[in-house]
Amino acid sequence: MKLILLGSGAVRPDLERWGPSQIVHAGGENLLIDCGRGATMRMVQAGIPIQELRRVFFTHHHFDHNCDFAYLFLSSWTLGRNHPMEIYGPRDTERFCRVLFEELYREDINTRRIQPTYPPRGREYVARDVIEDEWTLEGKDYTVRMVHTIHKPQILDNLAFRIESGGRSVVVAGDNVVCESLMKLAEGCDLLVHECSFPSSRIEEHKWGGFHTPPRLLGRWAKERGVKRLLLKHFCIQKGVAVEPMVEEVRSEFGDEGLIVGRDLMTVEV
Ligand SMILES: [Zn+2]
Ligand SMILES: [Zn+2]
Numbered sequence: 412m413k414l415i416l417l418g419s420g421a422v423r424p425d426l427e428r429w430g431p432s433q434i435v436h437a438g439g440e441n442l443l444i445d446c447g448r449g450a451t452m453r454m455v456q457a458g459i460p461i462q463e464l465r466r467v468f469f470t471h472h473h474f475d476h477n478c479d480f481a482y483l484f485l486s487s488w489t490l491g492r493n494h495p496m497e498i499y500g501p502r503d504t505e506r507f508c509r510v511l512f513e514e515l516y517r518e519d520i521n522t523r524r525i526q527p528t529y530p531p532r533g534r535e536y537v538a539r540d541v542i543e544d545e546w547t548l549e550g551k552d553y554t555v556r557m558v559h560t561i562h563k564p565q566i567l568d569n570l571a572f573r574i575e576s577g578g579r580s581v582v583v584a585g586d587n588v589v590c591e592s593l594m595k596l597a598e599g600c601d602l603l604v605h606e607c608s609f610p611s612s613r614i615e616e617h618k619w620g621g622f623h624t625p626p627r628l629l630g631r632w633a634k635e636r637g638v639k640r641l642l643l644k645h646f647c648i649q650k651g652v653a654v655e656p657m658v659e660e661v662r663s664e665f666g667d668e669g670l671i672v673g674r675d676l677m678t679v680e681v
Contacts, residue, residue, distance in 0.1 A: 412437045412553075412576050412681040414583075414602060417453035419644045419673040421608065422475045429453055429675055431476050431645055433583060433604060437576040438552030444468045444572060444583045446480040454483075457676055462492040462533075466548075468555070469500030470585025471562055471569040472507060481511050484536070489523065493530035498538040499548065501559070501568035508538040541570060552576055558596050560587040563622050571596055579681050582638075586645065588621065589628050599637040602681050604673075605629055606645035607657050626657045630664030640669040642679060 413436045420428030430447020434454070441459055443450070446467065454461050464487060469477055484496060498508055512520065512534075523529055541557050548555040553576035562569040562585065571584040571593050580600040584593055586608065597603045608614075611625035626643075633641050643661060646654050658672050671679065 412574070412579050412581060414581055414604060414642070414679045414681060415457055415459070416604070416642065416644060416673045416675065416677045416679075417450050417457065418447050419646060419675050419677075420448075421645050421647045423647070423649060424448075425648065427675065428646060428648065430479065431470075431585070432479070433644075434459060435574045435581055435583065437574050437581075438550050440465065440550060440553070442466050442468065442550075442553075442555070442574065443483075445470055445476040445585065446478075446483055447475050448478055450479040451483045451486060453676060457678075461487040462490040464492070464496065465494060466497045466499070466550075468557075468570075468572055469498070469504055469507075470571065470583075471501055471567050472503055473562075473567065473586065476585060477507065480507075481516065484512065485516065485519070488533035489526075489529055491528070491530060492533040494532055495535035495537050498536055499541060499555075499557070500538075501570045502540050502542065503568070504540050505538040508536055512536065550576075556596065558592045560584060560593045561590045562586045562588065573597070573600065581681050586623060589624050589632060594632055594636050597633070597636055597638055600639065602640045602642060602679060603633055603638045604642045604644060605633070607643035607654075607661065608645050608647045609652055610657050611660060613652065626660035627664055630661035634665045638665075638669075640671060640679070641665055642671040642673050644673040646673075 417432040418429035429449035432450035
């Protein structure tokens with residue numbers, strides 16, 4: 412397996428760090444998890460044929476994690492995708508797709524459907540809200556286990572994914588506070604891909620910061636739960652927030668070995 416980090420940033424426009432998005436290459440298939448700002452362009456840069464994408468997963472529906480999806484879906488169709496896209500995510504995933512493709516872009520799709528080079532099946536999709544506490548998707552040579560995690564309680568449903576293939580494991584989380592379901596999911600995994608949004612001090616002093624994990628606590632629990640390698644992403648760089656002090660916080664608990672500071676288009680073999 413391998414993990415390709417497409418975007419290591421978050422909400423703010425940043426040409427070095429694009430929006431949250433990653434590919435897990437498992438069982439010969441490219442699985443896309445989240446589709447933030449510029450994800451489609453990053454896939455093209457990474458040499459991933461977007462018209463072959465079959466399965467897309469969303470951690471949650473904050474716009475920084477899904478804003479490139481209409482572009483991906485429609486452009487992959489016009490480039491020759493001839494199969495329905497399967498989309499898995501938390502509550503409201505089905506509605507998100509329905510509003511985009513059956514309401515907002517309905518006329519657009521209708522004007523293009525007569526174009527003979529646009530395959531008819533590429534307009535189709537199958538979207539599934541994962542409402543079970545835990546659910547596993549069986550792929551050809553991989554499995555994707557999904558659990559709910561806590562980001563904004565009572566407002567946004569949120570998922571994390573554990574992909575296993577050939578005895579190896581990658582856990583991809585979205586944005587979240589420290590929560591038991593994720594710690595259990597990530598136990599002993601070969602690679603955990605986790606947000607590192609703000610320094611602990613800022614998370615503790617701002618009420619909105621309570622929606623993210625303090626880097627020091629992340630380092631601590633990842634170590635305790637036997638995570639072998641930890642890749643940091645979703646850096647919210649702005650005035651007073653820089654990458655290195657946050658990484659240092661994680662390092663002080665997790666250690667240096669196996670700690671990876673994410674950057675766009677980085678590939679990690681698992
Ligand atoms: Zn985010
Ligand atoms: Zn979020």
